[in-house]
Amino acid sequence: MAAGSGEVLLEVDGAVAVVTLNAPSRRNALTPAMARELIGLFDEVDARPEVGALVVRAVGKSFCAGGDVKVLTDAGRDPAEPTAYEGMSAIYDSFYRLGQVKVPTIAAVRGSAVGAGMNMLLATDLRIVARDARLLCGFLKRGMHPGGGHFVILSRLIGREAAAAMALFGEEINGDRARELGLAWESVDDADVEKRALELAARVAADPELARVAVGNFRKEAVGGAVGWDVAMQFERPAQMWSMRRSAG
Template sequence: MSGSSSEVLLEVDGGVAVVTLNAPERRNALTPAMATELIGTLDEVDARDDVGALVVRGVGKSFCAGGDVQTLTEAGRDPAAPDAYAGMGAIYDSFYRLGQVKAPTIAAVRGSAVGAGMNMLLAADLRIVARDARLLAGFFKRGMHPGGGHMVLLSRLVGREAAAAMVLFGEELDGEAAVRLGLAWETVDDAAVEDRALELAGRVARDPELARLTVANLRKETGPPGVSWEIATQFERPAQMWSMRRSAD
């Protein structure tokens, strides 16, 4: 395991990597430094061929309370300032990096998950959520537009109606509602969340090579919603023009 002073801990046992968000004093809210540390930890996981599954969890009363308030405040003063822009980019990159981990991933969610914390759990392949968990978008409450692809990540699991209810109108979900809407696979008592996540992770981790190949194809085949007609037209145009030119030669 990484040093106890670290804000991101890593432990590997039996082919299962457990990544722990370890900043309970601020409810695991992400700073640029913590996000950068998380990215490095996930790189370390991917470098190990013996890892067949990953569980991400949080210490304390929250899974992740989103972006750190001080970080967001400083970025708001001048979002285009190089340091602010890079700092917010690191936070975005951290949960995007979780979504690219080679092994299947499970979010073990206890307590609250807000904003970027929701993006973190949404980036995982599967979610086990405590019955009394509090899941909310939370951006409007801070006077912010959603970021990090939040609406795409959320709507691909719960659909447009529930995404609108959460993002625009501030609706909050507990574990039972999360399962009902398709945001989580299972809801259990708070004390059982991590054990259940580890049980599931242990099954797939028995064959790391197969686990990595299968989850890669699962993501490709079931990935986010298709692009719009407008974007598809622009995306296809270079290839079509190339084919027309080739035919003319």
């Protein structure tokens, strides 16, 4: 099954959904229309109980170059103007919505990821990146303050020092460095990125119902932060008992 416009595509193969950013002529930079469609596709993934994992990938030489330049320029002229405000909000909402998708998510990252593109990959549960990928926060370089909760979602993966180096001081890293810092699970050859991401997705998607319950609690305990061991046990107990009862049945 395939859906979506030319710039955003959704394919479902068995229990694995794949969302593809397909605007290579502008390096997959996000427009409000593209962001709104992404949100709609994530809603569709959630509505399909047979889906147990989602891979986000991109066509072309860039994973995502951030927000579209025209959108950013227009917003800079008058950020409070309703159209500009709503457009930027849609872009923020797209990667935030990715972080709320009800199945485990993987970013398959090739080429460059900048600004909002970094936020997109940071919103997923796991990242597989090309060794020669170029990862750059890039907000300050554009004369912009980071947006979309960037400091939070970056620092919770790589810590304060590395987050400061990237987000404040403009350090760019490749895929191997991303793996070393904990920003990615694996760095592989460019040609192997999507294959590896789909392999991992198929593994967790083998039991879609369990995958959805498990990732919900994973995010509460490990991603949301500040959850004590005692609270984590309470999150996990009913889910574990449910899974045991289901298996026994």
